[in-house]
Amino acid sequence: MSQISLNKRKLFTTSAEEVTAELVSEAVELHQSRLLRGYIENENMYMSKHDILKAPKKDS
Numbered sequence: 001m002s003q004i005s006l007n008k009r010k011l012f013t014t015s016a017e018e019v020t021a022e023l024v025s026e027a028v029e030l031h032q033s034r035l036l037r038g039y040i041e042n043e044n045m046y047m048s049k050h051d052i053l054k055a056p057k058k059d060s
Contacts, residue, residue: 004030 004014004026012027044050 002026006030006034010035 003016003023004012007013012030014023016023
């Protein structure tokens with residue numbers, strides 16, 4: 001059973017009383033599976049690495 005959840009504001013929540021290694025591992029896995037891709041896309045946009053700049057040029 002999952003002890004960690006991700007709310008609409010992308011915050012991890014739990015009802016556990018103590019932080020354990022298992023709880024941290026679950027949070028890391030959730031972060032990697034649900035949030036990391038979005039952060040990388042946002043960083044690429046911030047660094048001006050837009051997808052359209054990588055696309056092949058169109059014939060005019």
